[in-house]
Amino acid sequence: MNAPRPDHVLVVEDEPRLARLVSDYLVAAGYTTRIVDHGLDVLPAVRQHAPDLIVLDLMLPGRDGLSLCQELRRFSEVPVIMLTARVEEVDRLIGLEAGADDYICKPFSPREVVARVKAVLRRHKRVPTDLVAAPSSPLVIDEERHRALLDGHELDLTPVEFRLLKALAAAPGRVFSRDQLLDKLHDDTRALSDRTIDSHVKNLRRKLEQACPGLEPIRSIYGVGYRFELGDDTRAWSSSP
Structure with missing residues (x-):
């Protein structure tokens, strides 16, 4: 019997060190990852690789995370966890209304990202018998x-x-x-x-x-x-x- 395919997480972050750190922790937790560092590359990567979850930075070169999340919701229900340095409540509300499933403010622990990824994926895959x-x-x-x-x-x-x-x-x-x-x-x-x-x-x-x-x-x-x-x-x- 073949082992189930590990969940694939698309990490969208333009800070190389932070992107690699998050990716390494996710891989250690059993996920596969792909890193994208430019806003214009996000939607093509989603269409080509069909990730199970996206960790999406709010501030990106080329295109911001909010507009990307809004466009994603036009064709995909892939879970999205947004990363941002903005801490004002209005930004949290805007992020969630754009279709994000969760929101993490910087600075954060990579372990917190892994825990949030697990929780969002578990909730997203819940058996539909409720x-x-x-x-x-x-x-x-x-x-x-x-x-x-x-x-x-x-x-x-x-x-x-x-x-x-x-x-x-x-x-x-x-x-x-x-x-x-x-x-x-x-x-x-x-x-x-x-x-x-x-x-x-x-x-x-x-x-x-x-x-x-x-x-x-x-x-x-x-x-x-x-x-x-x-x-x-x-x-x-x-x-x-």
């Missing part, structure tokens, strides 16, 4: 294909928005605090605030509204958090053991 919809449900979540359909319309969601919708829809009627939702979306929430969830909810609501005008399944509970409900259709949802 949520099942009956045929009559207007919302269908296919975790294996990373697709969500509302009333037959496919939703164009970022990875974070997909996880947010899945977490809310798994427990219709339950009120989630912002902290509880942050815990479900990110492994390390120390650098994030309530505004992060509010921003993701705003974007998710807009996409749900575009798919089904007049439908507002995500309700704000003043001073508490958010609740998901689709009226009688919520009974179609069930969680597997």
